[in-house]
Amino acid sequence: xxxxxxxxxxxxxxxxxxxxxxxxxxxxxxxxxxxxxxxxxxxxxxxxxxxxxxxxxxxxxxxxxxxxxxxxxxxxxxxxxxxxxxxxxxxxxxxxxxxxxxxxxxxxxxxxxxxxxxxxxxxxxxxxxxxxxxxxxxxxxxxxxxxxxxxxxxxxxxxxxxxxxxxxxxxxxxxxxxxxxxxxxxxxxxxxxxxxxxxxxxxxxxxxxxxxxxxxxxxxxx
Amino acid sequence: xxxxxxxxxxxxxxxxxxxxxxxxxxxxxxxxxxxxxxxxxxxxxxxxxxxxxxxxxxxxxxxxxxxxxxxxxxxxxxxxxxxxxxxxxxxxxxxxxxxxxxxxxxxxxxxxxxxxxxxxxxxxxxxxxxxxxxxxxxxxxxxxxxxxxxxxxxxxxxxxxxxxxxxxxxxxxxxxxxxxxxxxxxxxxxxxxxxxxxxxxxxxxxxxxxxxxxxxxxxxxx
DNA sequence: TCGCATTAGATAGTGTCGCTATCTAAATTA
DNA sequence: TAATTTAGATAGCGACACTATCTAATGCGA
Numbered sequence: 001x002x003x004x005x006x007x008x009x010x011x012x013x014x015x016x017x018x019x020x021x022x023x024x025x026x027x028x029x030x031x032x033x034x035x036x037x038x039x040x041x042x043x044x045x046x047x048x049x050x051x052x053x054x055x056x057x058x059x060x061x062x063x064x065x066x067x068x069x070x071x072x073x074x075x076x077x078x079x080x081x082x083x084x085x086x087x088x089x090x091x092x093x094x095x096x097x098x099x100x101x102x103x104x105x106x107x108x109x110x111x112x113x114x115x116x117x118x119x120x121x122x123x124x125x126x127x128x129x130x131x132x133x134x135x136x137x138x139x140x141x142x143x144x145x146x147x148x149x150x151x152x153x154x155x156x157x158x159x160x161x162x163x164x165x166x167x168x169x170x171x172x173x174x175x176x177x178x179x180x181x182x183x184x185x186x187x188x189x190x191x192x193x194x195x196x197x198x199x200x201x202x203x204x205x206x207x208x209x210x211x212x213x214x215x216x217x218x219x220x221x222x
Numbered sequence: 223x224x225x226x227x228x229x230x231x232x233x234x235x236x237x238x239x240x241x242x243x244x245x246x247x248x249x250x251x252x253x254x255x256x257x258x259x260x261x262x263x264x265x266x267x268x269x270x271x272x273x274x275x276x277x278x279x280x281x282x283x284x285x286x287x288x289x290x291x292x293x294x295x296x297x298x299x300x301x302x303x304x305x306x307x308x309x310x311x312x313x314x315x316x317x318x319x320x321x322x323x324x325x326x327x328x329x330x331x332x333x334x335x336x337x338x339x340x341x342x343x344x345x346x347x348x349x350x351x352x353x354x355x356x357x358x359x360x361x362x363x364x365x366x367x368x369x370x371x372x373x374x375x376x377x378x379x380x381x382x383x384x385x386x387x388x389x390x391x392x393x394x395x396x397x398x399x400x401x402x403x404x405x406x407x408x409x410x411x412x413x414x415x416x417x418x419x420x421x422x423x424x425x426x427x428x429x430x431x432x433x434x435x436x437x438x439x440x441x442x443x444x
Numbered sequence: 445t446c447g448c449a450t451t452a453g454a455t456a457g458t459g460t461c462g463c464t465a466t467c468t469a470a471a472t473t474a
Numbered sequence: 475t476a477a478t479t480t481a482g483a484t485a486g487c488g489a490c491a492c493t494a495t496c497t498a499a500t501g502c503g504a
Contacts, residue, residue, distance in 0.1 A: 005480070017464050020481085025462095037470045037480045050361050056462095058358040060282075063462070084432045088425055109422075118426060119433040126429075130422035136280040137415045139272045142408065144388075144416065151384040152416070153423050155377040160427035162373040164435065166366075186364065191425065193359045194366065194374070198424070199417060200331075200352035201375050203310055204340060205382035206413070207348075210306045211341040213386065227451070239493050242452085247491095252452095259451045259499045278491095285491070 001043050005031065008041045012049045019049070027052050027067055051189075059192040065091065069192070073185050087187040088125055106131030115146075116153050159198065163190055223265050227253065230263045234271045241271070249274050249289055273411075281414040287313065291414070295407050309409040310347055328353030337368075338375050381420065385412055 009016040022028040028048055031039030048070075055066045072090035105122075109130040113120045120127070137143060144152070167183050231238040244250040250270055253261030270292075277288045294308055331352040335342045342349070359365060366374070389405050 015464080018462085021463060024482090033481085035471060035480090037482085038472075039481075047363070054358040054362045058355055084429050088429070113426060118430040120426070121429065121433075124426060124429060126422045126425035129418060130426065133280055133415070133418040133422060136276040137419070140276045140411060140415060141269070142411050142415065144419070148384055148388060149419075152381060152420055153427070155381045155384075156420060156423035156427040157431070159374060159377045159424050160431045162370055162377075163424075163428055164431045166370060187428070189362060189364050191428070193355070193362060193364065195421060195424075196351060196355040197359070197366070197371075198374055198378060198420075200348045200355060201378035202381050202385075202417075202420070203348035203413065204335060204342070204346060204352065205375070205378040206385055206409070207306050207310070207343065207346060208340040209379070209382045209386045211343075237493080240491085243492060246453085255452085257451090257500060259453085260501075261452075 002040045003042065003045075005039065005041060008045055008049065011046055012053070014049060014053065022049070022052060025063060025067070027063065027070065054193060058196055060196075061091075061192065069188055072188060075184075076182065082184075084187055085121070085124075086184050087191055090188055091125070091192060108134050112149060112153075116150075118153075163187070163194070166190060224262045225264065225267075227261070227263060230267055230271065233268055234275070236271060236275065244271070244274060247285060247289070249285065249292065276415060280418055282418075283313075283414065291410055294410060297406075298404065304406075306409055307343070307346075308406050309413055313347070313410070313414060330356050334371060334375075338372075340375075385409070385416070388412060 003011070005019060006016055009019045012019075014022075019028065023030060028045060031041040031045065033039045052066055052070075055061045055069060056063060061069065069090045072086055075086075106127040109127045110120060110122075112130070112134075113127075134144075167186050225233070227241060228238055231241045234241075236244075241250065245252060250267060253263040253267065255261045274288055274292075277283045277291060278285060283291065291313065294311075297308075328349040331349045332342060332344075334352070334356075335349075356366075389408050
């Protein structure tokens with residue numbers, strides 16, 4: 001299904017100048033050139049473009065991080081045991097401006113994981129993120145108790161099991177042709193794109209629990 | 223404990239020009255003026271400044287969102303039943319660039335909540351966020367099954383219960399003097415600042431589950 | 445008391461990010 | 475053939491979060 005650049009823009013809702021910009025930035029592969037001023041695009045471009053927008057808008061990644069994720073996806077290294085590591089490396093510390101002192105070892109995070117009995121590999125970017133988050137929260141004066149951390153960890157573990165269960169074992173996944181399948185691809189996408197779902201559900205659950213506990217005839221909200 | 227602006231900057235690790243910028247932007251209250259070119263700052267300023275940095279850096283909020291959160295905190299409306307609503311309103315859609323069509327009702331989100339039997343109040347910003355996230359994830363080709371959503375929801379519910387349990391019932395909370403206590407304050411801060419902890423734990427849990435399942439004595443061959 | 449550093453307050457400049465606009469020459473399509 | 479579209483290049487723009495500079499007043503130290 002061949003299309004021109006203007007159709008590609010139209011069918012994804014992305015403006016034409018932006019499509020050109022993504023091409024320049026290497027976020028979208030060039031079309032098949034048919035002449036000096038003409039190129040053909042197809043369904044893979046549509047899917048790739050939608051993926052870029054999803055990672056940027058929903059996942060909140062910078063275009064630099066999007067590019068890194070796409071590279072990991074394209075590498076197609078579908079060795080399941082490495083998928084998580086590669087996924088998290090691709091995401092890097094893109095998630096937030098958490099950096100603390102990258103030199104200092106994330107002691108509190110490591111201590112917590114040991115208490116939980118979780119496997120750790122020291123270079124995990126998430127360790128640094130966890131450490132920075134714990135530090136910040138302490139400084140603000142609302143340090144989570146160990147039991148709160150345990151609750152969070154238990155919930156995180158259950159989510160992670162759901163995530164891992166979802167990994168497609170057949171190499172080429174079910175998703176679109178513009179998006180490499182396999183374990184790495186799935187893990188990257190699920191990690192980033194299910195995140196906002198989880199966060200939204202947490203907030204909705206807060207409202208639900210709240211309503212239940214403080215049930216009153218009059219409605220909250222405004 | 224009185225201090226000058228340069229000490230305030232020093233003791234928080236924020237550059238002096240940035241402190242002045244925050245003062246201009248209304249993110250930090252002015253010091254007590256002692257003369258035309260002199261003002262005193264104290265511990266509340268230190269705490270407020272740390273809070274601003276935590277919300278911005280760890281929570282990933284824009285300074286505009288930070289200002290909104292601070293206003294909610296300062297309003298000091300500690301009516302427990304409204305805390306969640308106000309907290310989420312203050313956070314608004316600051317979390318990500320999720321906006322979809324704000325006119326269209328978030329049908330899928332509402333349907334999901336009904337299936338879960340969760341209380342909904344229609345204006346919840348999180349509903350729109352959930353809807354946008356679900357849409358995006360579908361378009362990319364990795365739609366979550368109902369059972370995945372149920373798992374996520376169960377985990378979210380358990381986290382929310384932990385969150386609500388943590389609300390200090392005594393009005394003025396235990397945290398610093400620069401940070402209003404009470405239910406609204408706690409909920410706002412816990413919602414934003416525990417988020418990165420949860421996300422980091424999820425990733426670490428993924429690595430843990432992964433390691434357990436694919437445990438192998440030697441490196442897997444090719 | 446002299447003199448230098450610090451300060452408040454105002455205004456202007458900087459660098460990054462994610463586009464958006466314009467231009468040219470070639471090719472397509474009507 | 476004339477109008478439109480395109481690739482490719484270059485330049486501009488608006489938001490954001492600072493950062494720098496200036497002025498006049500003040501503190502504080504010797």
